Amino acid sequence: MKGLKHTLIALGIAGVPAMAMADIQMLDDSAMGNITGQVGVTIELETRLNIDRFLYTDEGTLEINDISVGGTNRVDMFSEMGTNLTGAAPSDLLDNIRINIDIASDGDAIINILPMTFGAVDMRISTGAWNLVGDSNSTTIMDNFHMDALIGSGTLRVDTATDVLSFRADIAIDDMDFEVPFLALGIEDLRLTGADYDLDAPQPLDVFTRVEMGIYKTANSQGISSLAIEIPEFEADMSIGSVIVGGTSIGSIFMDDLAIRDTQMIIYGH
Template sequence: MAFTPLDEVAMGNITGQAGVTIELETRLNIDRFIYTDEGSLEINDIFIGGANRTDMFSEMNINLNGDANDRLDNIRVNIDIARDGDAIINLLPISFNAVDFRMSTGAWNLTGTGGNTTILDNFKVDMLIGSGTIRVDTATDTVRFLTDIAIDDMDFDIPFLAMGIRDLQLTGANYDLSAPQPLRLFANVDLEIFKGANAAGVDVLAIEMASFEADLRIGGVLIGGTSIGSVAMDNLAITDTSLRIYGH
């Protein structure tokens, strides 16, 4: 076997090529997730995968999901390093389609010496993801996370309050149910994640969101197992949101 050394021109051509592409298909199950401080929070029966439905946002009368299955698929991940050193991770559908996503869990239990309390149960969310981008900026040491989401159906129970939520939908603020348009379906999420200072001047995990706008509809609010009616929020706007997260 013989090896031919690369000259400078050939090396330059290799360096100048595009980045890495990953096509993803997966399904995730976790029997139990436990976070322990003095007591514990247990989340049971976690599932992450495809929604396995062809009727999401049925008012559009189109199949947004392609072949329905319980796998998180139709995802292409493009990874590039820009000339200035920024890492750019771009998540796109493989076909011109949205990515269908489901997450469900069983009981969320608080446990300790005083006993057990179920704070959440029967959680399920079916949603569509239009796109996503993660950019690590070397000049500012900031991670910027952008995605477009639309929730078709979210259900959960809050047993210790005898409450439940059914048929929660979240869409873009300009989405009109009577004249639905796919490009207006999604609500945009834009987060910046970085090292920032808390009130005491200590470096902590910082998360900031300049604005978030969406329409929110809840088909049924249950009290004691009986619906007391529905709720709608038109043009919900959350602005100038800043979080500082640290231990105590």
């Protein structure tokens, strides 16, 4: 078999015309450096994530139980529009995601997240109890968290000139529920949409609110390098279908044109 392979290779070389062989030139290191492959990498993603328990421990512990991330398995999100906004079949998987990864000529890394089919990516996040646990006592600060959301698009960019990680996403929350047991408080049917979204004349592009963040290194008040998160502007409409206090609904809440601007957080240990 090895002899046959060698014979075929020899025949192939012999079949190349002498004139063509004369035109073949070896590339030097400089020429090789100018050769690039196909532009970017694309990943098509389909997944479901489950974590039984997440622990953050300082002197005490924050414990989050039964974390689940997947698809909503729904076609009726923002049902007032009367259409399947995902453009895909219902599934409990986080899917319909295309991730494009590119390195620009200036060295910037760009990750662009888009739906594979026309529409949006649906996502469900749910958890069990969030507990604060000490040596002898514990408190449940949140329980039965559930969120159904749409992601229109997302972009991550690492800027080599400024060393800033920029994040941008278009999101809409159709339904969020959670309980705060130690305050006897519950939130049901929370919705978050774009500030221009009109329930009487709903438009798919208006349903999304844009979230933008800049993440980078900066000095804190003591001159120590710290993590900075900057939110230049955030605008949305938010409604809460029912506020539960002591097991009884006390009414609903609507915030029109909620705006948060010029926000910066600096995070460091102590």
